[in-house]
Amino acid sequence: MSEVSGERSGIGRDQGDQPSPAPKTEALGMKTENLSAFYGAFKAVTDVDMEIRPNKVTALIGPSGCGKSTFIRCLNRMHEVVPNAYAEGCVKLGDRDIYARDTDPVTVRRRIGMVFQKPNPFSKSIYENVAWGARINGYRGDMDELVERSLKRAALWDEVKDKLKKSGFDLSGGQQQRLVIARTLAVEPEVILMDEPASALDPVSTQKIEDTMAELKERYTVVIVTHNMQQAARISDYTGFFYIEHMNDPGRLWEFDETDKIFSSPNRKETEDYVTGRFG
Amino acid sequence: MPRETFQRELDQLVEEVVELGREVESSLGTMVEALQGQDGEIAKREIGVDSRFKERGAEIDEECMVLQARQAPVARDLRLVYTVQAVTNHLVRAGTLCEHICHAIVETGGADQDSDLSATLSEMARGARSLFGEGLDVFESRDIDRARDLEAADDKVDLLYSEAMNLVVNPNKEESGSPEWRVRAALMVHYLERIADxxxxxxxxxxxxxxxxxxxxxxxxxxxRRIDSDED
Known part of the structure; x- marks a missing residue:
């Protein structure tokens, strides 16, 4: 284990109380090898080899139903939450296999946070939304400082600092999404997974989320599923294109490259057809 | 195919560029004819084309900008819009140089000339026009195999450029042409080399x-890649 060390970085079983997560800058990357995902007998995604670079934004694009969301859920073991769903192959955070037998999925999900399409704040105050995750993970530091830091990193602090006791539901959709991001950041993850985080938001809120992402990658590794081509082109460093060649086939990672390459001269025709909107 | 309107707009853009290019090529043909015959009257026909070419170039530029704003092109579409803008600039520049040469022919009509330098100029002009046309053919057909031949053809024009410059610097003592014509000839040599480029x-x-x-x-x-496939 070269990069993952110490209690905070460990992804074995939780040991109960944890030391305060120290602010960090360098995050861990991820890697999948021959990753396939199933829903019972149905194979949704097959043989994905992908290297997710640390402190970079990786965008996953592709037509609906080609396995992007399934794949991203495999990255923090959310996929197996669905009855009969399972994954095969290897997913590593740093050098550690997150599917290893001694790995606790709950700890994995703390280290690899997730933000969904629809903002899902808890039915609690803005403050508690952020503090709660850290508290149940045994955070013993200055909670006020942690809440402020997390809200600042999610670019929400200035808008909510005077109403921290108000309910998270009082915020607008875009603010709620940034609150969820702040909640995710409060437990100091290595990786943040985002499944269409801005698709339900207006352009101004979308812009704020995109600006937030540009700052997040300084401290975290970010993976985002998006149907918005321009968003992928704007915010990501690497882009993976998922594609199903024939109906009923599982989705495959069709092309993976630097975003500039994917959006200027991709190697495969299907990728070019998709990004230029000539699909179908 | 989705994005039919966008595709139509792109096709139209390419048509406009090729059309502009053919007009410039036609002006170059007139310029060659005027240069070969030292005919100021023929050259006069092309005086004023420059502003027309520039206007067309500006229109194409504008269309490219609107396309980028409305359609957010990426990949091959982005390369096409980018290429159209760059190619249009080359076409307009060549048209401007063509008019400069025609001006020079008109203004030095009747002046004494160096027949060797004159002949080299005419040969250069034919080479430059031909190269320009071939470049445009490559763009229209997207046949990049032919792009390889352009550089070889350009080497020939460059050789003529050296030869012409040598004649400018070392004139034939018996028939060196008027000083004004020599200066104009030197400029025309340069313009022709640029048109070929x-x-x-x-x-x-x-x-x-x-x-x-x-x-x-x-x-x-x-x-x-060709070497590899030859081995297969």
């Missing part, structure tokens, strides 16, 4: 359009 650049831009690689790198890869 614009033709090569149009071909090079097409290589980028098709492959996404700059011409030099794309051609190197292409040559390596």
């Amino acid at each position: 614009h033709g090569v650049d149009v071909g090079g831009r097409t290589v980028f359009l098709v492959t996404g690689e700059r011409m030099e790198s794309a051609m190197r890869q292409y040559r390596e």
